[in-house]
Amino acid sequence: MFEPQHHTIALGSETLADFLSSSREHYLNHVRNDSGKAKEWTIVMGNEAGDLDTLASSIAFAWLRTKILDQPSIPLLQMNRDDLELRAENLHALSLAGISRPKDQLFFITDVIDFHPFPSHKFALVDHNRLSSTFSPEEQPLVVAIVDHHVDENLYGDTAEPRIIIPSGSCASHITTLLDTVEIPPELATLLLSAILIDTDGLKPGGKAIDVDRKAAEFLASKSTFASSESALHTTETASSTSLLELVFIKSLSEELSSRKNDVSHLGPRDLLRRDYKQYDFVLPWHAAKPTIRAGLSTVPVKLEEWAADGNLETKGEAWMKERGLHVLGVLTSYRSATKGKRKREMAWIIRVDFPPTEGFDFEALTERLWNGLQADPVLQLKEHKKFAHGTLEPMLFPQLQVQIYMQDPHATRKVIAPVLKAIMEAQM
Ligand SMILES: [Mn+2]
Known part of the structure; x- marks a missing residue:
């Protein structure tokens, strides 16, 4: 042949x-x-x-x-x-x-x-x-x-x-x-x-x-x-x-x-966030005002420690969210561990609580739904991120953001995560 x-x-x-x-x-x-x-x-x-x-x-x-x-x-x-x-x-x-x-x-x-x-x-x-x-x-x-x-x-x-x-x-x-x-x-x-x-x-x-x-x-x-x-x-x-x-x-x-593909050493945080990026609009049926929120998912082939530490995730992430008009951003990293070369994935989420999609928006309901929904998902298998669980710097420094960071199942790519996010956002109750 x-x-x-x-x-x-x-x-x-x-x-x-x-x-x-x-x-x-x-x-x-x-x-x-x-x-x-x-x-x-x-x-x-x-x-x-x-x-x-x-x-x-x-x-x-x-x-x-x-x-x-x-x-x-x-x-x-x-x-x-x-x-x-x-x-x-x-x-x-x-x-x-x-x-x-x-x-x-x-x-x-x-x-x-x-x-x-x-x-x-x-x-x-x-x-x-x-x-x-x-x-x-x-x-x-x-x-x-x-x-x-x-x-x-x-x-x-x-x-x-x-x-x-x-x-x-x-x-x-x-x-x-x-x-x-x-x-x-x-x-x-x-x-x-x-x-x-x-x-x-x-x-x-x-x-x-x-x-x-x-x-x-x-x-x-x-x-x-x-x-x-x-x-x-x-x-x-x-x-x-x-x-x-x-x-x-x-x-x-x-x-x-x-x-x-993996040589992204020439790219800064903004390029990493936009290089492999998808965006979604969701109407929230569980919120009285039925607002539409916009979420972005960036896949990044470098672990957070190497490009997002010391508040870079928060500041660069927020800047990208403002550029795209996002209420929610998920940053999905994929890399191999330095010691055994095993595939690993992190998941960092940011919600901008200073950017309501509608007047009187209930951010508490949104954050609770998102964190609980993600943590309960059987496929994602979330675990606490040892280093950055609530952000890469003191959360108090970013009162306008809600941040959660996890380790997740290394097989779940954005192809799996996007439908999970959609289901959480569009749940009726
Ligand atoms: Mn494809």
Whole structure:
């Protein structure tokens, strides 16, 4: 299966980079000309955290819809152009996929920031399954497809086709399943493979990879830009996933991507908080005024002690909350212990008690619900944080904040925590 492939250059074949640049140019022309043509496009969107899975999935799904299904589609990144720099692993994977000037070749939310209402109304959602409320086109937005691996919010059942929402290590694996009878550009295979490897810790046995991830990775490896390189020859005859793990290029690609991902030494607290960030609005049915509160969840690959001590969590966290209009912020750290290299996760929560979502808001009820709800959750398995339980400095110094910090089960990522938070906030009683 992993014999070197001889890529024949088909006449009129187009690289992935060409496809992206020309889609962007066409779409933006249609938007600027205001001829109504922008409405014919489908916006393929990943989630706002903008990780490699979201990036690869949106690019691949837009390619599939455009090239195979003949429905003009463009991948949209829900981030500012300059924020691309926050994820070195994304830049690396893009360059392996021949996208060497991503800031010019990709389409960012900031490219259409001046157009109100939003110029298109057809959306395909990948790597999430609820359309963000920031997209309000003139017409009723239409979600025409969903491919995702998060908890199903049971929306758009009558309009989305396909509507694939199944747990997996990586959303890119579901996208790959849709592509398995199609001749895909090797660069696209490389990009999807990179996403799967980073989401599954290099397909590590006992990790996040499940069958669909392993199958997808196997298929992509044989189609990728690496398939014809020498390193791909270091393989056994069988195409089982064990042999996939033994491939030199799979190992080195996984290591390269994860070391770039984990090297955030150049990032300060604000960048760490916004680099991998998602935001949610919740209507609180248990509060008489039924207010809407806004919560953010930042995933940070560095333990609190290294960047948030001495009041940095409180001051930098508060600044980020003010910037985003948040009432609640959860900071989810993930790191390996210095001694045994074991995966650990901390969870720091901040509530701004000087920022009521409505007049006479009952902050006591909110804090009690949040702390009790989190502590009672069987999956999170919270334990007291030995060093920073009630903040990284004297709580008295921050009377405008309520802070709680815990150690949690190392397997529970934001994918698990976000639904727990939603359930606590939206509980009826
Ligand atoms: Mn994902």
